[in-house]
Amino acid sequence: MWLNMGSMSTVDDPRERLEFLQGTLEVLILRSLQIGPNHAYGIAQYLEQQSDSEFLVDNGSLYPALQRLLQREWIGAQWKMSPNGRRAKYYRLTPAGRKQLDVAASRWRRFVEAMGRVLAPEA
Numbered sequence: 001m002w003l004n005m006g007s008m009s010t011v012d013d014p015r016e017r018l019e020f021l022q023g024t025l026e027v028l029i030l031r032s033l034q035i036g037p038n039h040a041y042g043i044a045q046y047l048e049q050q051s052d053s054e055f056l057v058d059n060g061s062l063y064p065a066l067q068r069l070l071q072r073e074w075i076g077a078q079w080k081m082s083p084n085g086r087r088a089k090y091y092r093l094t095p096a097g098r099k100q101l102d103v104a105a106s107r108w109r110r111f112v113e114a115m116g117r118v119l120a121p122e123a
Helices: 024-034 040-050 059-071 095-119
Strands: 075-081 087-093
Touching: 024 040, 024 059, 024 075, 024 087, 024 095, 040 059, 040 087, 059 075, 059 087, 087 095
Parallel strands: none
Antiparallel strands: 075 087
16 A cells, blocks of 8 residues: 655656555654654654655654554654754654664565565566
């Protein structure tokens, strides 16, 4: 199932932004928090920067994903002051989240390798 992040299918136009498969956003959030705690806006910025602006995550997708991760106890949250002096909820990776990230990253590597084999030109 596709999770629409405000973009169109890349099948019609390869220059269009990529869409996320369901569950992908959660893995990307966990990865972003592996480098340290961050607030939602910072997570979205990290994903945009690391993907060369391919992944633009809107709040309507980001906040529900953060809530799912909190419910699963893969992340924790704490209110703090942001560098610009505003109160912001900072999310951090939990030990269970680190384990889940390892499992998910391994699965995604296998998926990418398998897709590469299937899509590779025939020799």
